[in-house]
Amino acid sequence: MRAARFIPLAVLALLLAGLVWRLATPGDTTVGSKLQGQPVPAFALAAAVSAKPGLSASDLASGKPRLVNIFASWCVPCIGEVKVLQELKARGVTIDGIAVRDRAEDVAGFLARYGDPYQRIGSDPQSGVQISLGSSGVPESFIVDGRGVIRYQHIGAIEQGDVPLILAKLEQAK
Amino acid sequence: MIAEAGLAALWLATGLAALQFVLMIGVLRSRVAAAPAMRPIAVVQGVLTLIAFAALLLVFATTDLSVALVAENSHSAKPFMYKVAGAWGNHEGSMLLWVTVLAVAGAFLALLSRRTSERTLVAALGSQAALALGFYAFLLIASNPFARLNPAPLEGRGLNPLLQDPGLAFHPPTLYFGYVGLSIAFSLAFAALLTNDVDARLARAMRPWVLGAWIFLTLGITAGSYWAYYELGWGGYWFWDPVENASLMPWLAATALLHSINVLAARGALKAWTMMLAVVAFSMSMVGTFLVRSGVLTSVHAFSIDPERGTFLLALLAIYVGAAFILFALRGATLKEGAPFELVSRETGLVVNNLLLSVILGIVFLGTLYPLFVEAVSGEKLSVGAPYFNAVAGPLALILAVLVGLGPLLAWRRERRPVLKRLTVPALIGVTALVMTVIVAPQMTILPRLGLTVAAYLAAASVLPLVGRNPLRTPLATWGMVVAHLGIAVALAGMGANAAFTQERLAVARPGERLSVGPWTVLFAGVSPAAGKNWTAIQGELQATRGEGVVTLKPETRYFTDPPTDTNEAAIETFWNGQLYTVIGKGDDSGAWQLRLWWKPFVTLIWLGGALIGFGGALALLGRLWVRRRRRGAAGDWRKARYA
Numbered sequence: 001m002r003a004a005r006f007i008p009l010a011v012l013a014l015l016l017a018g019l020v021w022r023l024a025t026p027g028d029t030t031v032g033s034k035l036q037g038q039p040v041p042a043f044a045l046a047a048a049v050s051a052k053p054g055l056s057a058s059d060l061a062s063g064k065p066r067l068v069n070i071f072a073s074w075c076v077p078c079i080g081e082v083k084v085l086q087e088l089k090a091r092g093v094t095i096d097g098i099a100v101r102d103r104a105e106d107v108a109g110f111l112a113r114y115g116d117p118y119q120r121i122g123s124d125p126q127s128g129v130q131i132s133l134g135s136s137g138v139p140e141s142f143i144v145d146g147r148g149v150i151r152y153q154h155i156g157a158i159e160q161g162d163v164p165l166i167l168a169k170l171e172q173a174k
Numbered sequence: 175m176i177a178e179a180g181l182a183a184l185w186l187a188t189g190l191a192a193l194q195f196v197l198m199i200g201v202l203r204s205r206v207a208a209a210p211a212m213r214p215i216a217v218v219q220g221v222l223t224l225i226a227f228a229a230l231l232l233v234f235a236t237t238d239l240s241v242a243l244v245a246e247n248s249h250s251a252k253p254f255m256y257k258v259a260g261a262w263g264n265h266e267g268s269m270l271l272w273v274t275v276l277a278v279a280g281a282f283l284a285l286l287s288r289r290t291s292e293r294t295l296v297a298a299l300g301s302q303a304a305l306a307l308g309f310y311a312f313l314l315i316a317s318n319p320f321a322r323l324n325p326a327p328l329e330g331r332g333l334n335p336l337l338q339d340p341g342l343a344f345h346p347p348t349l350y351f352g353y354v355g356l357s358i359a360f361s362l363a364f365a366a367l368l369t370n371d372v373d374a375r376l377a378r379a380m381r382p383w384v385l386g387a388w389i390f391l392t393l394g395i396t397a398g399s400y401w402a403y404y405e406l407g408w409g410g411y412w413f414w415d416p417v418e419n420a421s422l423m424p425w426l427a428a429t430a431l432l433h434s435i436n437v438l439a440a441r442g443a444l445k446a447w448t449m450m451l452a453v454v455a456f457s458m459s460m461v462g463t464f465l466v467r468s469g470v471l472t473s474v475h476a477f478s479i480d481p482e483r484g485t486f487l488l489a490l491l492a493i494y495v496g497a498a499f500i501l502f503a504l505r506g507a508t509l510k511e512g513a514p515f516e517l518v519s520r521e522t523g524l525v526v527n528n529l530l531l532s533v534i535l536g537i538v539f540l541g542t543l544y545p546l547f548v549e550a551v552s553g554e555k556l557s558v559g560a561p562y563f564n565a566v567a568g569p570l571a572l573i574l575a576v577l578v579g580l581g582p583l584l585a586w587r588r589e590r591r592p593v594l595k596r597l598t599v600p601a602l603i604g605v606t607a608l609v610m611t612v613i614v615a616p617q618m619t620i621l622p623r624l625g626l627t628v629a630a631y632l633a634a635a636s637v638l639p640l641v642g643r644n645p646l647r648t649p650l651a652t653w654g655m656v657v658a659h660l661g662i663a664v665a666l667a668g669m670g671a672n673a674a675f676t677q678e679r680l681a682v683a684r685p686g687e688r689l690s691v692g693p694w695t696v697l698f699a700g701v702s703p704a705a706g707k708n709w710t711a712i713q714g715e716l717q718a719t720r721g722e723g724v725v726t727l728k729p730e731t732r733y734f735t736d737p738p739t740d741t742n743e744a745a746i747e748t749f750w751n752g753q754l755y756t757v758i759g760k761g762d763d764s765g766a767w768q769l770r771l772w773w774k775p776f777v778t779l780i781w782l783g784g785a786l787i788g789f790g791g792a793l794a795l796l797g798r799l800w801v802r803r804r805r806r807g808a809a810g811d812w813r814k815a816r817y818a
Contacts, residue, residue, distance in 0.1 A: 125760040
């Protein structure tokens with residue numbers, strides 16, 4: 001029983017060790033979405049450009065997996081990502097876009113200049129849907145399966161080297 | 175001048191705290207029984223911190239922009255109330271408030287304490303001064319609230335608009351009274367372990383402090399939960415966010431302490447356990463302060479990360495909690511347990527209560543810090559959210575709620591009567607509720623269903639201690655217990671109803687469109703501009719109806735100018751059977767607006783329950799203090815003449 005009296009002290013030591021470590025290595029604070037494996041939260045976004053329809057949660061449960069790309073015309077890494085998305089589109093991937101904190105004319109200009117891999121583009125002017133998806137920045141992409149369940153979250157731009165990974169994840173989501 | 179006066183008061187208070195600490199060492203090392211100077215010094219120290227805090231309030235009230243803290247956190251165009259509240263809406267000011275509460279609590283302990291032995295009181299005041307000393311050093315070295323700017327800027331940088339809300343202006347001080355009030359329990363436990371004075375008398379001295387701090391914590395958490403609900407515009411009341419957990423953990427420990435202290439006070443048992451809880455409760459407050467102030471955990475409460483301050487606070491935490499736990503480990507074994515009790519007794523009930531509360535505390539502690547440890551060990555990032563907390567803590571909380579109905583019916587020492595029989599009616603009411611939920615909502619998930627069942631049972635069971643008693647002759651403390659336990663049932667009912675019956679509608683709508691949510695049909699009549707003192711807004715007009723009568727709701731998106739931020743002001747309409755909760759987002763170019771609508775049946779019961787729990791605590795505290803005064807009066811105390 002004597003030893004039991006040292007338990008609080010041991011817990012404290014462990015806690016202090018953890019906190020000292022955290023203070024010494026303030027890691028980056030990217031946190032993955034908690035929604036992987038969960039249905040897409042309900043949302044309905046108006047069209048970001050007049051030429052394409054907007055995006056709502058029900059559009060995502062279309063029976064086959066889709067890639068949802070969160071982007072913005074003001075986001076520099078997004079420009080490089082378009083090329084890779086075009087390639088994915090050429091391989092038969094359906095891609096929807098969510099334009100975050102953007103204006104219609106800017107989005108249209110972005111698409112005209114760098115390419116347009118998107119089937120639907122919703123406008124998320126206050127990042128509300130972005131936040132509800134558990135995304136913290138642009139670009140970010142989600143793979144949503146045919147029943148509207150989020151299967152994979154890709155933080156940051158999809159690079160050329162990520163293409164096999166994305167295709168494999170889409171295959172798994174079937 | 176005012177700022178300098180505040181700083182001087184802070185330095186003087188530091189000096190007195192150091193003197194108190196030295197006095198304590200002197201008394202404990204010698205055979206001297208008392209130090210007559212201790213009480214007045216503690217009182218003066220409290221008064222000095224009050225002067226320092228008043229100085230801070232004054233510079234904020236007059237928007238003295240030559241004070242760096244004011245320039246960074248205030249603005250001349252801000253409403254007066256938020257100018258004053260701005261004093262504690264920032265790091266330095268809130269730490270000053272913290273240490274002020276600490277010192278003033280010490281002063282009150284010095285003024286009011288008649289129950290403990292003089293030696294233990296001296297040790298307790300010395301321990302309180304040692305706590306204060308560390309936080310004074312933290313303020314003076316690492317976060318001086320009175321630092322000047324030269325030249326003074328022409329205008330301040332404003333205050334986070336989320337904080338310009340009456341709920342939030344008063345939520346942090348309320349929580350701080352609770353957090354820091356527990357320091358007295360900590361100091362008394364520390365002192366009693368030092369002087370080998372752990373007994374029923376100490377428990378009775380400690381009890382009002384624990385009760386008072388616990389009331390503030392309960393009300394602070396309830397108010398914070400309601401603030402998050404209506405101000406953040408997410409429609410949720412609890413997010414298991416690290417900062418929320420930081421306030422929940424001391425509450426759980428204090429709730430356990432509140433119950434075990436009764437066993438110590440009445441029966442002289444559970445000595446070591448109660449002392450440990452007293453230490454743990456305040457330690458959890460300090461851990462909470464550290465987590466919030468250092469920003470080590472990612473949280474919606476985005477306070478800035480500052481490694482230097484973090485290290486300082488961590489060192490304080492290590493010293494104080496470490497010292498208390500070392501003392502506990504060395505002295506705990508020498509405590510002799512008091513009167514024995516049988517398996518079926520009030521004591522056993524309270525032990526089970528304590529075990530369950532401690533396990534829930536462990537679960538919340540683990541869930542809050544687990545991401546940190548996983549990342550430290552494996553480098554993997556993860557976050558622990560509501561699914562874990564609800565799934566693990568939820569069932570335990572329900573078991574506890576079931577036992578809350580039983581515990582107060584048990585007699586001290588041993589129970590020979592068939593107590594379970596008295597629970598027949600509550601059990602039947604619970605079963606009826608269960609059957610009704612199956613009929614009304616067969617699809618409901620298990621946790622809300624059980625929540626509603628237990629709520630119905632507990633609502634009936636909690637009033638049983640009053641049955642067959644003359645209400646006027648029932649002690650106030652018993653009334654308090656009944657009200658607080660009833661509050662648990664009420665809050666549980668609200669949580670269950672909210673989880674089970676909430677209806678949500680997210681839509682992009684144009685003026686003139688009709689939307690339906692739950693029993694309501696909502697007409698989106700249009701939008702119009704609105705303006706306040708330091709903000710402009712787009713205000714939506716929604717006309718809601720469910721058959722008869724029309725209710726108009728006006729949710730807003732506000733744009734604050736300093737600093738430029740926009741916030742959603744939800745429009746909430748309360749009815750006897752629930753709340754209609756509406757939020758308007760931004761519009762798009764085609765004239766459509768994002769609308770979020772919720773119908774939340776009986777959600778208000780959550781906070782009504784929280785308020786009842788706090789009110790029950792207040793009744794109990796009043797009862798305890800009143801009994802104490804009456805006893806003292808009967809003994810022919812000098813106070814008798816004064817109050818006659």
